[in-house]
Amino acid sequence: xxxxxxxxxLWRRLAALLGSLLGxxxxxxxxxxxxxxxxxxxxxxxxxxxxxVTAAGPAFLVRKSVADRFSLTGSYYMDAVSNASIDVVTTxxxxxxxxxxxxxxxxxxxxxxxxxxxxxxxxxxxxxxNRISLDxxxxxxxxxxxxxxxxxxxxxxVGKKDSPEFSDTARHWQYRLGxxxxxxxxxxxSVNAEALSDDGYLGSPYRAARVFGAAVPERNPRTxxxxxxxxxxxGDLGSRDAMHASYRYYTDTWEIKGHTLELGYSRxxxxxxxxxxxxxxxxxxxxxxxxxxxxxxxxxxxxxxxLSTFDNAAIGAKVSWLWRKQPGKYEVKLNGAYxxxxxxxxxxxxxxxxxxxxxxxxxxxxxxxxxx
Amino acid sequence: MRxxxxxxxxxxxxxxxxxxxxxxxxxVPTVExxxxxxxxxxxxxxxxxxxxNALPEKHVEHVRDVREGSRGATGVQGGGCGCN
Numbered sequence: 213x214x215x216x217x218x219x220x221x222l223w224r225r226l227a228a229l230l231g232s233l234l235g236x237x238x239x240x241x242x243x244x245x246x247x248x249x250x251x252x253x254x255x256x257x258x259x260x261x262x263x264x265v266t267a268a269g270p271a272f273l274v275r276k277s278v279a280d281r282f283s284l285t286g287s288y289y290m291d292a293v294s295n296a297s298i299d300v301v302t303t304x305x306x307x308x309x310x311x312x313x314x315x316x317x318x319x320x321x322x323x324x325x326x327x328x329x330x331x332x333x334x335x336x337x338x339x340x341x342n343r344i345s346l347d348x349x350x351x352x353x354x355x356x357x358x359x360x361x362x363x364x365x366x367x368x369x370v371g372k373k374d375s376p377e378f379s380d381t382a383r384h385w386q387y388r389l390g391x392x393x394x395x396x397x398x399x400x401x402s403v404n405a406e407a408l409s410d411d412g413y414l415g416s417p418y419r420a421a422r423v424f425g426a427a428v429p430e431r432n433p434r435t436x437x438x439x440x441x442x443x444x445x446x447g448d449l450g451s452r453d454a455m456h457a458s459y460r461y462y463t464d465t466w467e468i469k470g471h472t473l474e475l476g477y478s479r480x481x482x483x484x485x486x487x488x489x490x491x492x493x494x495x496x497x498x499x500x501x502x503x504x505x506x507x508x509x510x511x512x513x514x515x516x517x518x519l520s521t522f523d524n525a526a527i528g529a530k531v532s533w534l535w536r537k538q539p540g541k542y543e544v545k546l547n548g549a550y551x552x553x554x555x556x557x558x559x560x561x562x563x564x565x566x567x568x569x570x571x572x573x574x575x576x577x578x579x580x581x582x583x584x
Numbered sequence: 585m586r587x588x589x590x591x592x593x594x595x596x597x598x599x600x601x602x603x604x605x606x607x608x609x610x611x612v613p614t615v616e617x618x619x620x621x622x623x624x625x626x627x628x629x630x631x632x633x634x635x636x637n638a639l640p641e642k643h644v645e646h647v648r649d650v651r652e653g654s655r656g657a658t659g660v661q662g663g664g665c666g667c668n
Contacts, residue, residue, distance in 0.1 A: 271639045444634055577643060
């Protein structure tokens with residue numbers, strides 16, 4: 213009992229201490245006014261090409277303030293996919309399909325807080341995905357620290373082409389917490405954490421697994437929980453150039469562990485050109501139920517190479533050119549970005565050759581951005 | 585049972601104190617923000633932003649989400665899809 217009382221007293225003292233510190237912290241922050249995100253328009257043409265898959269299409273986004281404290285953002289995104297990936301050519305037939313995604317969100321600022329409520333709907337012939345999200349960002353400590361909290365809820369309807377008897381659902385939850393911190397007049401860092409939960413049909417009705425060399429429909433668990441933590445730092449190097457570094461750790465209940473490392477460098481050329489380059493390395497361990505060719509019957513089995521053990525390395529560059537500018541009125545930039553990435557799979561066999569599978573892909577983006 | 589409870593509570597307070605002490609922005613209410621607003625000009629430049637343009641970042645996030653096992657914590661939402 214004495215121990216319980218002592219613990220309760222300590223808890224109360226700790227709560228009082230935290231309360232006073234947070235009160236002081238907010239007082240330091242003072243009453244500042246967060247700014248609405250600037251009015252923006254973006255038009256993008258994107259192309260992904262690699263591993264027998266081509267996905268390309270346009271995308272548009274417009275954000276416009278409609279009152280002092282409120283702005284609306286609308287966007288459209290299209291993916292026209294032509295799929296002749298190794299899964300498809302070895303177990304099914306090549307196909308084409310188009311995905312359309314519409315998104316709408318509203319930003320509201322009050323004092324030093326920004327609240328964003330958004331929703332999106334994505335449609336393809338055999339899959340419908342709906343998302344709703346709420347994000348709150350609060351500036352504290354005189355604007356040196358920014359704390360962000362976010363939540364996303366998703367509902368999917370899963371179908372199968374030419375199989376009207378197949379119908380299933382999937383639900384998703386995402387919880388985000390992020391802090392960005394100004395370290396000095398030249399350095400800024402951020403820490404982001406996210407917890408993700410999925411429930412329902414989490415595989416593909418088209419994909420086959422291999423058991424004793426025979427193709428069988430894949431069987432995935434119907435739940436998955438994941439945690440991700442990302443650290444980022446940006447530093448101004450003093451000659452109108454900057455460096456960027458980030459690391460992400462990921463782990464989930466399917467026993468996938470992933471590490472992502474990225475290093476980048478950006479530099480202005482003359483008054484109107486900005487160039488970015490980066491290197492990215494990603495590696496992951498495979499899911500516990502992944503098998504290239506299972507040698508025993510198990511409850512769950514998958515040959516989805518996204519769940520296998522593999523790594524990839526990428527090199528990318530972006531160029532931005534300030535095309536038109538009227539100070540205080542508008543600014544238009546023309547941009548291009550290209551990434552080359554090579555995937556190397558440790559335990560996924562190319563059934564056509566018997567070798568471990570590897571492929572390279574290109575990501576190309578051409579886009580126009582304007583602020584007004 | 586007493587000792588572990590007290591020790592646990594003491595560790596909790598010590599841990600919280602150390603955490604608050606280590607994180608200077610949360611340490612003492614009298615600490616002033618050490619980078620003044622007029623010193624943040626470089627940080628406001630697009631070259632220093634974690635996120636610049638929503639659409640191209642969404643595209644890259646989407647490409648990676650459907651090909652890698654890892655997801656999340658990037659501050660960008662790739663959007664839902666079947667992507668089989």
